[in-house]
Amino acid sequence: MGDPSQMGQVMLNVLKDSWPILLLGGLLMIIASLWAPAAGMLFGLQPKLSFVNLLKGSAKYILPLLGLSILIFFLSFGWLLFVGILLTTIAPIAVVLTFISSVLFLLFAPRYMIAPVLMMRSGKGMMESAKNAFAATKGYWGKIFGNIILLQVCFFVVLMGLQIVLSVLAAMAGDSAGMLQSLVQQVLGQVFGIAFAVFLVQLSGTIIANPKTA
């Protein structure tokens, strides 16, 4: 086994050499991870748009979606998590705050879930979209939470089934199938991600159409 300090030095040297490309790659990954759901939601809202117009139309939502994600993070539970990190020296308090922030996440995240759809639908700002989402989902916490969990379970079951089929096919095909298997997994991940965005658009549509005023 290598000396841990020597290994750390090697890691540092490699990072020092390749940080610009890693930073660029990371930024591009973040952009792609925001652009894909934006394209999925726009597809859900305007399915007749062409592929190129969907990409163009959703690209302008990358930055607003990033801002909205950060805003929702802080509005729901991030502020408390932040306090928890600041108080890490007082371990018991940090643990309690982390627990409370998890509870807050469960309470508030479903209420803000439709905010990106509202932003794309109405073209309003981040703050207003977050406020509108919170107001529109009054009385719908259980439905949103339940539906999202149920959908994730369905996706998980289908993915597991496909995974088993893929593994069997890969085992039959030999060594070269490993790469193909991981490529298919990437595509499946995107398919499910975009299907989730379409479902979110449908969910927000029915919630907005049936407000609970009482």
Added chain:
Amino acid sequence: MAAQPFSSLVKSSYDLIKKNWKTFLSIALFFSLVTIVLQAAVFIPFASRMQQEMTAVMGSDTNAMMMADPSLPEGIQE
């Protein structure tokens, strides 16, 4: 009027995707391609370089250990 149940939402999403499956698949394939290209261009070369450097360090360590301790089994010494 009550909000649509889960099954109805799934069905309407499925119908929408089925009706426009070409666009749906194009989006999924495009973003898969972006992710795969990024991984192949940035993260996989970085990981393999890191692994190479680590292996080099561990290899030199093993050599040093063998010099210090000649009683190591012959298989390892080779």
